[in-house]
Amino acid sequence: xxxxxxxxxxxxxxxxxxxxxxxxxxxxxxxxxxxxxxxxxxxxxxxxxxxxxxxxxxxxxxxxxxxxxxxxxxxxxxxxxxxxxxxxxxxxxxxxxxxxxxxxxxxxxxxxxxxxxxxxxxxxxxxxxxxxxxxxxxxxxxxxxxxxxxxxxxxxxxxxxxxxxxxxxxxxxxxxxxxxxxxxxxxxxxxxxxxxxxxxxxxxxxxxxxxxxxxxxxxxxxxxxxxxx
Amino acid sequence: xxxxxxxxxxxxxxxxxxxxxxxxxxxxxxxxxxxxxxxxxxxxxxxxxxxxxxxxxxxxxxxxxxxxxxxxxxxxxxxxxxxxxxxxxxxxxxxxxxxxxxxxxxxxxxxxxxxxxxxxxxxxxxxxxxxxxxxxxxxxxxxxxxxxxxxxxxxxxxxxxxxxxxxxxxxxxxxxxxxxxxxxxxxxxxxxxxxxxxxxxxxxxxxxxxxxxxxxxxxxxxxxxxxxxxxxxxxxxxxxxxxxxxxxxxxxxxxxxxxxxxxxxxxxxxxxxxxxx
Numbered sequence: 001x002x003x004x005x006x007x008x009x010x011x012x013x014x015x016x017x018x019x020x021x022x023x024x025x026x027x028x029x030x031x032x033x034x035x036x037x038x039x040x041x042x043x044x045x046x047x048x049x050x051x052x053x054x055x056x057x058x059x060x061x062x063x064x065x066x067x068x069x070x071x072x073x074x075x076x077x078x079x080x081x082x083x084x085x086x087x088x089x090x091x092x093x094x095x096x097x098x099x100x101x102x103x104x105x106x107x108x109x110x111x112x113x114x115x116x117x118x119x120x121x122x123x124x125x126x127x128x129x130x131x132x133x134x135x136x137x138x139x140x141x142x143x144x145x146x147x148x149x150x151x152x153x154x155x156x157x158x159x160x161x162x163x164x165x166x167x168x169x170x171x172x173x174x175x176x177x178x179x180x181x182x183x184x185x186x187x188x189x190x191x192x193x194x195x196x197x198x199x200x201x202x203x204x205x206x207x208x209x210x211x212x213x214x215x216x217x218x219x220x221x222x223x224x225x226x227x228x229x
Numbered sequence: 230x231x232x233x234x235x236x237x238x239x240x241x242x243x244x245x246x247x248x249x250x251x252x253x254x255x256x257x258x259x260x261x262x263x264x265x266x267x268x269x270x271x272x273x274x275x276x277x278x279x280x281x282x283x284x285x286x287x288x289x290x291x292x293x294x295x296x297x298x299x300x301x302x303x304x305x306x307x308x309x310x311x312x313x314x315x316x317x318x319x320x321x322x323x324x325x326x327x328x329x330x331x332x333x334x335x336x337x338x339x340x341x342x343x344x345x346x347x348x349x350x351x352x353x354x355x356x357x358x359x360x361x362x363x364x365x366x367x368x369x370x371x372x373x374x375x376x377x378x379x380x381x382x383x384x385x386x387x388x389x390x391x392x393x394x395x396x397x398x399x400x401x402x403x404x405x406x407x408x409x410x411x412x413x414x415x416x417x418x419x420x421x422x423x424x425x426x427x428x429x430x431x432x433x434x435x436x437x438x439x440x441x442x443x444x445x446x447x448x449x450x451x452x453x454x455x456x457x458x459x460x461x462x463x464x465x466x467x468x469x470x471x472x473x474x475x476x477x478x479x480x481x482x483x484x485x486x487x488x489x490x491x492x493x494x495x496x497x498x499x500x501x502x503x504x505x506x
Contacts, residue, residue, distance in 0.1 A: 082402035086424035096410035
């Protein structure tokens, strides 16, 4: 479960105050909002990359507000994938496991499992250079899921993909979520992504998160209802 | 032509005519060629002044030159390692973090670059008159460590600039992802950042090496010019030239020219795209 309670973040002149929302265990939450409204800032705060000025962040029931990124148990996929240019795809999938000192055989089994789940088996020896946008995002997803985190944060992971690849990624993301039993928070400005993927939809507007009914998202009716005070 | 305030359609035959660009390009190419030809001319003049056999025999027969080459290789390599050791953390700090007084630190780091080389040497000499430096002055000043320190003070400043540019070119995102994957800052730095900064390190290293090889002013003041003791290649050129031994001075100059060219080629082939070399 992802619980954000009265979160406040300051970054230069930009400020978010009193943002609250909850993504229940095992569900796929989508946070929508215009470019520059603070969606990425919220993800960075949850992942521990940006310090918060107030509020509480609970992940799987644990208050992680003051914990280091490494201690939060989250998988994070940034917008551009941010792959490690000098590493092979196999090294990407094994990276977090080596840091955690898993045994070689266990790492191999996990890498094979992820490669099959995400269709990366034929790319394991390659480096990121020359991979397509969809392949890069699959690698970033595999790297983030590798150590079996309870939480997966996705920052506009599909924004640079063509329509066909994006549709394939919808299926893949849902399959990965169900396979890995992970709670997801997916940030996007795309209405289509939200309707295709979200179990829970939130709209970030005027510094507050409003929950939107999933059913109504499929129409053009986008009147938000306030979720928090 | 349309008068001010009234726009009239332009007559077909009344097109705007522009002058020739020939003069612009003649000036551009002419001035550029002058400088490039001067550089090539200098190197060619050195090469044609004597024969390779004569140069080689001069180097082989002169024990001071052989010792000077050995000491230069030793001190330049040591200086390069020390420079990278210092430049990598400073470059990373300046590229990644904002802190109070950063502009001052940045300016201080440029001082060795803008100071006249002789002044760097003189300042080092005076620094070693004060504690705690004075405690070890007799083992440093006018000894081999002084050569290394004099080279280091200038070369390191260039390495810092190069490493800063290298780290600034690397996106912080992969490093941040590494933190979320379970890395400490140290693990993220060594496993993600440094492999990406490889070409920057190579450029900074070759630059430090090349600067050290040519460093003369600070070495002369701080380490002296004792034959066979603190004599490095630029010192040899100076001493041989003063003694009227032009062939010897030229032989050592050719060693430095060839080395500089090798360094340039290495940097151009493997180095970072943006560097001050």
